[in-house]
Amino acid sequence: MCDTCGCGDTELVPVEVHDRILADNDHRALHNREHFDRSGVFAINLMGSPGSGKTALLEATARAFGDRYQLAAVSGDLATDNDATRLRAAGIPSGTITTGSACHLDARMIHNALHDLPMKDVDFFFIENVGNLVCPAIYDLGQHLNVVALSVTEGDDKPLKYPVMFRRADLVVLTKTDLLPVLPEVSVLGISEALAKVMPRPRLLPLSSRSGEGLEAWLSELTRQRPKSVAAADLQGANPG
Amino acid sequence: MHEYSIVGALIERVRAEAAERGASSVSRVWVSIGELAGVDPELLVTAYETFREHTICEKAELSVNHVSARWQCPSCARGIADDAPLCCPDCSTPARLMSGDEILLERIEMEVSHV
Numbered sequence: 001m002c003d004t005c006g007c008g009d010t011e012l013v014p015v016e017v018h019d020r021i022l023a024d025n026d027h028r029a030l031h032n033r034e035h036f037d038r039s040g041v042f043a044i045n046l047m048g049s050p051g052s053g054k055t056a057l058l059e060a061t062a063r064a065f066g067d068r069y070q071l072a073a074v075s076g077d078l079a080t081d082n083d084a085t086r087l088r089a090a091g092i093p094s095g096t097i098t099t100g101s102a103c104h105l106d107a108r109m110i111h112n113a114l115h116d117l118p119m120k121d122v123d124f125f126f127i128e129n130v131g132n133l134v135c136p137a138i139y140d141l142g143q144h145l146n147v148v149a150l151s152v153t154e155g156d157d158k159p160l161k162y163p164v165m166f167r168r169a170d171l172v173v174l175t176k177t178d179l180l181p182v183l184p185e186v187s188v189l190g191i192s193e194a195l196a197k198v199m200p201r202p203r204l205l206p207l208s209s210r211s212g213e214g215l216e217a218w219l220s221e222l223t224r225q226r227p228k229s230v231a232a233a234d235l236q237g238a239n240p241g
Numbered sequence: 242m243h244e245y246s247i248v249g250a251l252i253e254r255v256r257a258e259a260a261e262r263g264a265s266s267v268s269r270v271w272v273s274i275g276e277l278a279g280v281d282p283e284l285l286v287t288a289y290e291t292f293r294e295h296t297i298c299e300k301a302e303l304s305v306n307h308v309s310a311r312w313q314c315p316s317c318a319r320g321i322a323d324d325a326p327l328c329c330p331d332c333s334t335p336a337r338l339m340s341g342d343e344i345l346l347e348r349i350e351m352e353v354s355h356v
Contacts (some may be wrong), residue, residue, distance in 0.1 A: 010352045012268060015258055017346045021251050021272065104243055135243040138279040138344065164279035167338070196326040200312075200335035 032142025310341030
């Protein structure tokens with residue numbers, strides 16, 4: 001500290017930031033989205049509780065699509081490679097992100113996983129998030145569509161209990177509807193009413209991955225949404241650089 | 242417990258802002274957390290208390306501004322009542338969230354030396 005002019009003195013300075021704390025993640029997500037768009041890949045962030053039927057939905061999707069579309073996936077889990085093993089057995093090239101203790105996937109993890117997954121000729125890329133109805137909702141991964149799998153066994157008040165997750169959803173897939181006959185206390189109408197209180201544009205697709213009932217509407221939804229990313233890829237091709 | 246990863250991102254951002262201005266320390270950090278942000282403010286504070294040791298935030302108090310969720314009709318601006326369907330009761334337009342999903346770093350108070 002200087003006695004003559006005060007140089008070296010410190011003062012408290014307020015610095016206004018007003019930016020998202022997760023701005024770095026948002027930036028990486030944007031990068032992922034650009035990568036998907038350039039490759040003509042439609043990316044879906046599939047979220048839901050553990051056991052909600054996310055992996056079974058992807059297995060059923062692969063069976064139903066057959067050779068019509070090329071799928072790829074990455075699964076996030078705290079431990080094990082089980083989901084990716086199941087998906088590979090179903091014919092979906094898949095990777096695993098083992099998160100250890102982390103309860104969600106973030107954009108950096110997806111970016112790193114993409115290095116090991118060739119995207120050439122892939123039409124749909126599914127990101128099977130960590131089973132959790134809270135944390136995954138707040139991280140943008142670069143997806144084009146947020147889908148939440150909700151199973152009928154979870155009860156019809158789940159949307160009201162986890163409003164953050166359902167608000168983020170573009171589409172809710174109600175899984176395991178083949179079990180509805182043994183669950184008289186659960187109704188599709190009750191779930192729809194709960195969704196309307198947390199989703200401004202509630203969209204519910206009831207289906208059973210086991211019986212295949214309702215699956216056609218899910219496939220139609222995917223193919224209807226996909227042209228957006230294909231158009232983006234065409235645009236990139238038409239205007240190189 | 243994604244609050245820990247949010248605190249990690251927060252401290253990193255504060256470190257970068259402080260470094261850019263040559264600050265010797267940080268005395269206070271203000272954040273805004275929305276009711277529908279999916280972040281528990283109490284857990285955020287707990288995570289912050291745990292992680293700030295040996296970082297630029299070691300002596301910095303964390304102030305959390307809680308922001309309530311407010312839904313409104315984007316066409317006629319009518320507010321949506323709590324526990325009501327999220328569409329306008331007058332014109333059925335899907336409601337828009339006007340506030341309540343913030344996870345924001347608002348302000349940092351830092352100690353800067355005169356040159």
